[in-house]
Amino acid sequence: MNRDPEGAVGFPRILLSQRESYEGSGYWRDNSGDPPNSALVIQHTESGTAWLKTKNGSYEVPAGYAMLFVHGEDSSYGARSSKYQLKFVSMAYTRSICDLFNNVRREFGSVVQMQNGGQAECLMGSLMEAFMAREDPLLQAEEIFRFLIAVYREQLNRHQGDDPVAYGRFLLESQYRSPRNMSEWAEVIGITREHFSREFQRRYGESPAVFLRRQRLHHAQVLMKTSPYSVERIASLSGFSNVQSLRRALRQG
Structure with a gap:
């Protein structure tokens, strides 16, 4: 696991980002046991199907979709299919990123579309590469904003048309x-x-x-x-x- 150095004051930064693959039904996580508000996470299903359970209900997260959750909140998630491949970015809990992250969840829910090969998914891959390359924290912050805007815009186009x-x-x-x-x-x-x-x-x-x-x-x-x-x-x-x-x-x- 590669963790980042402290980023610039007030700017969002990546704490951890990687791809993972699981087989069987043993993969699951409970966020309530983590330190409160320790990270904001977007986890994209590349193949297979996952599930996410929040206080508002339970949801499937198939390929081409992503789940959004916060460490320390009352939610849990895991694999629903026998084979599950994912990638995720875990972001520091800063005000700037919280506003954007919470806007997406408030307006579109904790499971959102992120089509494989779409702009948001491609920007997520670029963000992961920037993190692994240990790029300048301010450049990473810019990539995070671009990524979240792309996620938001994909939902607008899907649910509301251009607004x-x-x-x-x-x-x-x-x-x-x-x-x-x-x-x-x-x-x-x-x-x-x-x-x-x-x-x-x-x-x-x-x-x-x-x-x-x-x-x-x-x-x-x-x-x-x-x-x-x-x-x-x-x-x-x-x-x-x-x-x-x-x-x-x-x-x-």
């Missing part, structure tokens, strides 16, 4: 450290700024600009308390265009 407003919110929540302004975000999302702002306000009760500022401000405040970085560096790492923008956000609260 640019929901996708836009997910991007703002997961990539708030990007210095893009709202016009640039709207271009990435694929709709006009006016339409995005109007529909975002109607659906979520606040403007996307306010939502984005809150994500950036929280991250900046965490860095101010836990890192030795200068104010200029903190502003840059949190997505603010300059120190003045950060100070303005601090005043507005």
Whole structure:
């Protein structure tokens, strides 16, 4: 097993990632015995069938699907078929990754589609390779965000069709450290700024600009308390265009 060194403060990182194969029905795990909130895990079924039991019910996890669980929660899982092949990534329990991870589970459940050969599955493989190669922690963090966005988008396409407003919110929540302004975000999302702002306000009760500022401000405040970085560096790492923008956000609260 290869475990990573400590990553950058506040950034997600991989704790453990590998492929495993099992034969017979003896493979099962109980998450409730693990230390609470010690890791977030996405486990993909490459072949065979697994099962996942949570407080909400029991679910099959066939090939092309993945289960999401947290170490320390009341859930368990195991193999349902005689042969079961899987791969998983175990991620540190940080706020940034929790928000994304919990959004997927809240909106789509703890078993999600991850088609073999699809974008999310391929990005998972790339993330595993980056972990094994001991790549820079910040590069790994970027790969984690790309992977989770791909997982989320695959569910949107499957369950809801293209939903640019929901996708836009997910991007703002997961990539708030990007210095893009709202016009640039709207271009990435694929709709006009006016339409995005109007529909975002109607659906979520606040403007996307306010939502984005809150994500950036929280991250900046965490860095101010836990890192030795200068104010200029903190502003840059949190997505603010300059120190003045950060100070303005601090005043507005």
